[in-house]
Amino acid sequence: MAIFRYVRNRLLLFIGGIALILVTSFFAIYRLPGDPARMILGPRASAESVAQFQKDAGLNDPVLTQFVRFVGRVGVLDFGESLTYRRPVLALVNERIGQSLRLIGYAFLIMWVFAVILPVCLRASGGTLADDGLRALWTGLSAAPPYVLALLTLTLLAGSLRVLPAVFEPGRLSCWLAAAFVLAAYPTALASRLFHDALAAAMLSEYATRARAQGFSEGAILLREALVNALAAPVSAIANGLAYFFTGTFFVEVAFGIGGIGSLTYDAIRNKDITVLAGVCVLFAFVISAISAVLDLAQHVLSPRLRRSDEWQG
Amino acid sequence: MSGKARVALSGALTWLGLIVLLAATVHWLPLRDPLALDLAFTTAPPSLEHLAGTDELGRDVFSRLLHAAGSTILIVAGATSLSLLLAVLLGTIAGFVGGWFDVAVRISVDLLWSVPFVVFVVLIVSVVGVSQFSLIVTIGVLNWVGPARVVRSEVARLRDADFVVAARAHGYSPILILLREVLPNLRRSLVTLAAYGAIEVLTLETGLAFVGLSLPAPTPTWGGMLADGLGYFSTAWWVVIGTSAAITTTLGALQIVARSIERAS
Numbered sequence: 001m002a003i004f005r006y007v008r009n010r011l012l013l014f015i016g017g018i019a020l021i022l023v024t025s026f027f028a029i030y031r032l033p034g035d036p037a038r039m040i041l042g043p044r045a046s047a048e049s050v051a052q053f054q055k056d057a058g059l060n061d062p063v064l065t066q067f068v069r070f071v072g073r074v075g076v077l078d079f080g081e082s083l084t085y086r087r088p089v090l091a092l093v094n095e096r097i098g099q100s101l102r103l104i105g106y107a108f109l110i111m112w113v114f115a116v117i118l119p120v121c122l123r124a125s126g127g128t129l130a131d132d133g134l135r136a137l138w139t140g141l142s143a144a145p146p147y148v149l150a151l152l153t154l155t156l157l158a159g160s161l162r163v164l165p166a167v168f169e170p171g172r173l174s175c176w177l178a179a180a181f182v183l184a185a186y187p188t189a190l191a192s193r194l195f196h197d198a199l200a201a202a203m204l205s206e207y208a209t210r211a212r213a214q215g216f217s218e219g220a221i222l223l224r225e226a227l228v229n230a231l232a233a234p235v236s237a238i239a240n241g242l243a244y245f246f247t248g249t250f251f252v253e254v255a256f257g258i259g260g261i262g263s264l265t266y267d268a269i270r271n272k273d274i275t276v277l278a279g280v281c282v283l284f285a286f287v288i289s290a291i292s293a294v295l296d297l298a299q300h301v302l303s304p305r306l307r308r309s310d311e312w313q314g
Numbered sequence: 315m316s317g318k319a320r321v322a323l324s325g326a327l328t329w330l331g332l333i334v335l336l337a338a339t340v341h342w343l344p345l346r347d348p349l350a351l352d353l354a355f356t357t358a359p360p361s362l363e364h365l366a367g368t369d370e371l372g373r374d375v376f377s378r379l380l381h382a383a384g385s386t387i388l389i390v391a392g393a394t395s396l397s398l399l400l401a402v403l404l405g406t407i408a409g410f411v412g413g414w415f416d417v418a419v420r421i422s423v424d425l426l427w428s429v430p431f432v433v434f435v436v437l438i439v440s441v442v443g444v445s446q447f448s449l450i451v452t453i454g455v456l457n458w459v460g461p462a463r464v465v466r467s468e469v470a471r472l473r474d475a476d477f478v479v480a481a482r483a484h485g486y487s488p489i490l491i492l493l494r495e496v497l498p499n500l501r502r503s504l505v506t507l508a509a510y511g512a513i514e515v516l517t518l519e520t521g522l523a524f525v526g527l528s529l530p531a532p533t534p535t536w537g538g539m540l541a542d543g544l545g546y547f548s549t550a551w552w553v554v555i556g557t558s559a560a561i562t563t564t565l566g567a568l569q570i571v572a573r574s575i576e577r578a579s
Binding site for chain 2: 024146269284
């Protein structure tokens with residue numbers, strides 16, 4: 001029954017977290033910076049039209065009524081109109097989400113290849129040194145925050161070597177890959193370190209010793225025995241990387257000039273476009289919280305060891 | 315601690331000390347005015363006159379880096395101290411007293427933990443407006459949850475330790491036990507948490523400044539300088555390189571400090 005209690009608590013937390021974000025964005029749009037009617041209609045609107053707008057938009061209703069209405073609209077993905085573009089926020093998001101998802105997709109692929117597939121191939125074929133070198137390289141790259149790494153990449157590849165164009169070209173794969181490498185650096189470093197440690201532990205285990213005694217080669221033991229047992233470590237790190245990607249894409253898109261959700265947020269910050277900002281924040285928060293809730297639940301269902309640690313601890 | 319680790323640690327501490335010292339005394343140093351335009355010397359490469367070159371308006375990059383360090387250090391120190399203070403206060407009471415307060419702290423921690431931190435900070439800061447004060451309060455108030463988890467579980471563990479039981483048997487008041495027996499034992503964890511917290515705040519503060527949530531121009535910030543450098547990385551690479559070097563060396567030094575304390579314990 002502990003598992004059901006865990007699922008229930010985790011879902012409650014998810015709902016609570018979303019509620020927290022909703023309350024914050026509600027106050028961001030409707031309460032804090034002066035008069036929302038004035039903000040939406042612009043500084044040159046007449047007093048009458050402002051009063052009319054306040055009446056139509058229900059801005060004179062009690063706060064709670066307004067909040068319930070706001071939540072109802074968010075529930076059907078209606079985030080209102082952008083203050084800058086005078087278009088529905090959802091339409092703007094729809095236009096741009098493809099770019100962000102493409103970048104995240106490439107980064108996800110890079111993470112799999114460099115954290116799991118390549119290390120296994122290298123180790124199985126005896127290229128331990130190359131594997132260690134590669135891991136050290138990723139660790140070094142991941143020490144810089146994504147925006148620093150992005151700028152260094154641009155300065156080197158587009159500024160000095162000129163293998164990349166200075167302005168992002170959506171038609172060129174190399175542009176996408178450069179940005180995806182930057183986005184993937186930190187999670188890849190983390191996942192490959194975890195995977196390496198788990199693999200090393202599995203190679204020292206008793207079943208590996210038994211296989212060794214039976215005369216299997218190191219490469220065969222790695223592929224047949226250790227790999228399956230060590231795979232849990234990078235899989236959860238890679239899954240966690242997904243949540244990281246949604247925050248990281250914000251900085252990487254701005255640096256590379258990719259026109260995805262990150263750039264939309266950036267423009268919204270610059271233009272003080274609160275409706276877009278709040279809409280994107282609610283969507284981001286929803287996606288990231290949903291990913292981490294699903295991961296937590298999946299890990300608890302799949303891993304018997306975690307179930308015992310349902311008791312809250314550090 | 316091995317000899318190599320000791321050298322790394324003293325190097326890191328020296329670097330951090332040097333940056334704090336330079337940032338604190340920046341007004342008395344023989345530096346160029348960080349805001350002074352010199353249109354005859356725009357985007358000049360590094361030279362003896364301009365150690366890190368000049369930017370597109372002819373402002374001295376080296377001087378701007380040092381001037382920017384001050385506000386960043388203030389924000390990092392302020393936000394980290396605030397979140398640690400909250401973490402110690404709430405985590406200690408939760409771990410030591412238990413009961414409904416413990417439950418309330420745990421629920422708040424789990425709740426804030428499940429909300430994406432960066433998204434939350436971006437939303438709040440862009441509505442409230444950017445100032446040193448707003449950054450310190452927003453980041454500090456949201457970022458106490460990680461350290462609070464650690465503090466709470468350490469305190470809960472110490473509560474049943476022999477020396478605490480002995481102190482209780484002596485009839486000391488709970489407050490005295492907390493101050494004399496429990497808190498001193500948290501010192502090492504707190505230093506580690508402070509170092510990791512500083513890394514997090516520095517990364518976030520610079521990132522926010524990079525996307526435009528920085529102190530208003532022309533006040534220099536590291537993230538803002540990086541964003542400026544984005545405009546002319548192919549003509550004036552030294553702006554990007556200089557600023558990146560300042561950010562990564564400081565982050566790296568903090569990493570070394572955090573790891574060596576963690577390993578030593």
